[in-house]
Amino acid sequence: MGMSMWLALVSIAVGTYLIRLLPYIWMKRSLAKRQTEDGIGSMPTWLTILGPTMIAAMFGTSLVPTHPDILAWLATGVGVLVTYGVWTRTHSMGLPILCGVVAFGMVTLVF
Amino acid sequence: MSTTTQTLAVTPWKQGVKDAIPLLGGYIPVAISFGLISIQSGFSVLETILISAFIYAGASQFLFVAMAASGAPLWLVVIMTLLINARHVVYGPNLSPYLNQDKKWLPLMHGLTDQIFALAHARLPQLPDQARIGWYTGAAVLAWLSWVLGTALGAIAGGELTQRWPLINDVLPFALPALFFVLILPRCNNRLWSLTIAMSAVTAVILKVLGYPNVAIPLAAMSGAVLFYALKNQRILGGQ
Incomplete structure (x- = not known):
């Protein structure tokens, strides 16, 4: 890893820490x-909306398989359904x- | 969410560790997967572990190694990864009413991930004020260690695991969408939010399939936010 890559890594690490x-x-x-003890009312509304939509967008992008053929999409669909089914119970x-x-x-294994 | 203060049967940090154990099911598979992908992208074992230890943000780490390996300009890599982590700006302010003035909270903010935020937001209000920092330390340190050690396992034994069981390489990365899915599901507790979340997720899928992975996350998030405001305004106008 070259110096410029280390610089990028440090920038991201420091930036992420400062964001938190x-x-x-x-x-x-x-x-x-x-x-006051209620900080929620002081939050900008757009921040409270953008937080969940960012996670939803990451969910969407991570759903797309590396090799998006029919089998990969089928496995993805089954995986999501099972995750949802177990989550609704637990x-x-x-x-x-x-x-x-x-x-x-x-x-993936069976087919 | 209950705000009744609990008396702890064990020390606060032990209770934090105990409460954070369920998170490991999500952390370790994704960390192993990250370790594997990082090595395959050309990073060394030490570099991979350092990325996990210091950036400590799953989705942006995947993006970092993927963009760096594809030769993307480093300024764009930094901006995109920080943009993904920008969602974290809402976490600290949401927890701050429950945190005291102890300066130790400042370094502990490094551990404020999606999952720790969700856990802390539910548990901190239930704990006595003096127990909160110990509880948070236990939970956050366990999560951080599992992420770093999981990454090390994926980076060190990843090649061996992949050779013996090639499917692990194809299967483990599904932990990432599953993780985001269970994080976002509790937010879908009414029609307005369900449609907003669905809009963001579907837009992200479409943009990525069309070949725009780098702009998919911010654009999809903004499209969801636009829909949220549109539906909310429609509801307000409809009610007038």
Whole structure:
């Protein structure tokens, strides 16, 4: 990895940390000023919308298989359905993901 | 969400570790998958582990190695990965009402991932004020360690695993969409949000299939936000 790539890595690492840190500090100071315990009302509305839509968009892009043939799409569909089915029962994170991956793998393996 | 304060039977950090254990099912497969893909993209084992330890943001790490391997301009790589992580700006402000003035919270913000945010947002209000930093430390450190060690396993044993069981390479990466799916599902608790989320996800699929992977995430997210405002305004106008 060359120097420019290291520089990119450090920039992303520092940038990501600051993205997590600075809004927290800003809100903490803002809350201290207002002497209130409800920070949600002070959040810009567009931020509260863009957060979930970014995750939904990442879900969409990650769904597209590396080699998008019919079998890969079928396995993806089955994996999503199984993940959803297990999630509706457990409302947890680990088990739905595990079952989704196993279902995706079984379709890939069987066909 | 319950705001009743609980008395802990164990030390706060142990409780944090215990609460974070279910996250490992999502973290480890994706981390192994990242380790594999990073090595295949030309990064060394040490570089791969350092990427996970310091960037510590799943989706942007995948994008980082993919764009770097494809020879994309590095300034674009930095901007795109930070744009993906931009969603994190909402996490700290949402948790800040539950965090005290302890300076240790500042370095701990490195561990504020999607999953830790979701967990902390549910659990911190239930804990006594003095137990929160210990709880968060336990949960965040376990998640970070599992991510780094999972990456190391994928990077070190990835080649061996792939040779013996080639399907692992094809199957494990599905943990990523499954992870995002379970993160976004709780948000689909009404028609407005369900349509917004569906719009973002479908737009992202279409843009990626059409060959625009780099702009798919920000454009799809914005399309969902536009639909959200359009539906909300329509509802307001319809109600007048």
